[in-house]
Amino acid sequence: MNNSAPIGVFDSGIGGLTVVREIMRQIPNERIVYFGDTARVPYGTKSKETVTRYSRQIVRFLKKQDVKAIVAACNTVSAYALDEIEKEADIPVIGVVKPGARVAADTTKNRKIGVIGTEATIGSRIYTRYIKEINPDAEVLGKACPLFVSLVEEGLLNDPVTDEIAMRYLSSLIDSGIDTLILGCTHYPLIRSTVGKVMGEGVTLVNPAYETARELRKLLEQEKMLNGQSHELGTNQYRFFVSDGAERFIKFANSIIKYGILSAKTINIEEF
Amino acid sequence: MNNSAPIGVFDSGIGGLTVVREIMRQIPNERIVYFGDTARVPYGTKSKETVTRYSRQIVRFLKKQDVKAIVAACNTVSAYALDEIEKEADIPVIGVVKPGARVAADTTKNRKIGVIGTEATIGSRIYTRYIKEINPDAEVLGKACPLFVSLVEEGLLNDPVTDEIAMRYLSSLIDSGIDTLILGCTHYPLIRSTVGKVMGEGVTLVNPAYETARELRKLLEQEKMLNGQSHELGTNQYRFFVSDGAERFIKFANSIIKYGILSAKTINIEEF
Numbered sequence: 001m002n003n004s005a006p007i008g009v010f011d012s013g014i015g016g017l018t019v020v021r022e023i024m025r026q027i028p029n030e031r032i033v034y035f036g037d038t039a040r041v042p043y044g045t046k047s048k049e050t051v052t053r054y055s056r057q058i059v060r061f062l063k064k065q066d067v068k069a070i071v072a073a074c075n076t077v078s079a080y081a082l083d084e085i086e087k088e089a090d091i092p093v094i095g096v097v098k099p100g101a102r103v104a105a106d107t108t109k110n111r112k113i114g115v116i117g118t119e120a121t122i123g124s125r126i127y128t129r130y131i132k133e134i135n136p137d138a139e140v141l142g143k144a145c146p147l148f149v150s151l152v153e154e155g156l157l158n159d160p161v162t163d164e165i166a167m168r169y170l171s172s173l174i175d176s177g178i179d180t181l182i183l184g185c186t187h188y189p190l191i192r193s194t195v196g197k198v199m200g201e202g203v204t205l206v207n208p209a210y211e212t213a214r215e216l217r218k219l220l221e222q223e224k225m226l227n228g229q230s231h232e233l234g235t236n237q238y239r240f241f242v243s244d245g246a247e248r249f250i251k252f253a254n255s256i257i258k259y260g261i262l263s264a265k266t267i268n269i270e271e272f
Numbered sequence: 273m274n275n276s277a278p279i280g281v282f283d284s285g286i287g288g289l290t291v292v293r294e295i296m297r298q299i300p301n302e303r304i305v306y307f308g309d310t311a312r313v314p315y316g317t318k319s320k321e322t323v324t325r326y327s328r329q330i331v332r333f334l335k336k337q338d339v340k341a342i343v344a345a346c347n348t349v350s351a352y353a354l355d356e357i358e359k360e361a362d363i364p365v366i367g368v369v370k371p372g373a374r375v376a377a378d379t380t381k382n383r384k385i386g387v388i389g390t391e392a393t394i395g396s397r398i399y400t401r402y403i404k405e406i407n408p409d410a411e412v413l414g415k416a417c418p419l420f421v422s423l424v425e426e427g428l429l430n431d432p433v434t435d436e437i438a439m440r441y442l443s444s445l446i447d448s449g450i451d452t453l454i455l456g457c458t459h460y461p462l463i464r465s466t467v468g469k470v471m472g473e474g475v476t477l478v479n480p481a482y483e484t485a486r487e488l489r490k491l492l493e494q495e496k497m498l499n500g501q502s503h504e505l506g507t508n509q510y511r512f513f514v515s516d517g518a519e520r521f522i523k524f525a526n527s528i529i530k531y532g533i534l535s536a537k538t539i540n541i542e543e544f
Binding site: 039040046050147150151161164165243 | 311318418432516
């Protein structure tokens with residue numbers, strides 16, 4: 001495998017761009033091929049079987065782009081389909097759940113950790129499982145926040161409606177006395193300030209996107225797969241593919257990532 | 273074609289059930305096969321090409337169920353793909369846009385008509401086109417309300433958040449002095465009372481679901497395709513298929529339709 005080969009990153013839509021942003025910051029030499037399944041978003045209300053089938057199609061597409069490693073930048077995919085993806089990929093695969101769980105387990109002082117995410121991620125109890133492997137005494141409280149994804153996709157990032165919905169979703173977590181809260185959906189870092197305001201200063205927010213990029217860096221170092229060459233920005237270093245609505249995607253992506261996304265290509269993912 | 277063959281009805285998800293409910297009320301002898309594309313919902317933010325491809329797959333599935341007519345119970349599909357569906361189907365096809373446009377054109381007194389719907393439906397300006405064919409002097413004001421579908425799917429039917437979002441979306445329509453408002457998305461009849469409260473008593477709400485069922489009845493009469501036999505409820509008269517999450521669908525469907533939906537079957541629509 002060529003070290004200058006790109007990293008494949010995918011998500012149900014635009015949320016995974018928060019992971020891309022962290023990879024760009026932490027390992028700026030790496031090339032990235034991103035796929036956002038904008039035609040079939042959201043994943044968080046879909047069944048395990050459907051999410052797995054979609055993820056395997058995406059892995060087959062990314063493999064065709066000769067990626068050297070794959071990041072499943074979606075909590076629902078990481079919760080439901082990581083084993084299947086690893087089987088399909090036969091190159092290193094990283095999800096977002098394990099890195100987030102590890103940091104939360106290290107961060108908490110009172111051993112009370114909250115997790116917010118989609119219905120699928122929370123229902124799978126996967127964060128609970130990983131956290132308890134590290135710290136069996138930890139208490140993990142999950143809360144599904146299904147409207148957050150729609151509110152982010154509508155751009156209501158600093159808005160009284162988002163505040164009101166956040167207060168409803170988070171009130172039980174505030175009452176429970178957690179000191180650490182995992183943002184268990186890659187859309188949520190975009191409303192981090194709202195969540196932080198509602199939870200108050202005593203609660204540390206964990207962003208798995210940041211931790212995932214760190215873990216990716218470590219993995220590439222260990223496997224001697226880091227890209228030593230530096231690239232000029234804009235020279236095909238970052239490529240973006242979606243299953244629908246490329247223009248809408250570009251607009252949104254440019255508001256998250258500051259490198260200027262020149263183009264995104266629409267593909268028919270059902271063919272893979 | 274056998275007159276006792278079922279009517280095929282489809283939507284991106286659960287919204288089309290408001291049309292099913294009207295068909296059950298107005299033509300109770302008819303059998304129905306419903307398909308909700310719950311794996312790929314929502315359609316309202318997708319491109320014309322994607323919505324057309326999905327719709328053709330669904331028509332092929334419904335044809336395999338030997339339906340005698342098809343109702344595209346989704347405004348986005350009716351706006352983007354009706355011609356293509358008619359080509360694929362070669363049996364009578366009805367959308368929801370034309371019936372809604374006709375009634376609105378007949379209802380308005382001041383010739384100012386509002387339409388609310390998905391971004392796709394509003395962007396296509398299809399209601400404007402149909403209304404102006406009937407009444408060239410009419411002024412048609414469209415407003416996309418993208419969050420309404422998510423709010424309905426989350427069950428916030430009578431909720432201060434939905435009120436707040438409705439006030440934002442509808443304020444420009446109130447100011448414009450319309451006397452008639454088309455609920456141009458099959459989810460919206462479920463928040464009819466919120467929309468009515470915000471718009472005030474001077475504005476008549478048009479529900480295309482009701483008008484579509486009337487038009488279907490008329491069509492079946494004209495073509496001598498009405499089902500003369502009455503069925504006992506529950507004896508396979510109504511069959512429901514989805515592309516994902518059958519249990520979630522059944523729960524929601526039973527809150528909309530009072531006949532008791534015994535079961536729904538998940539199929540892989542990508543195979544059609």
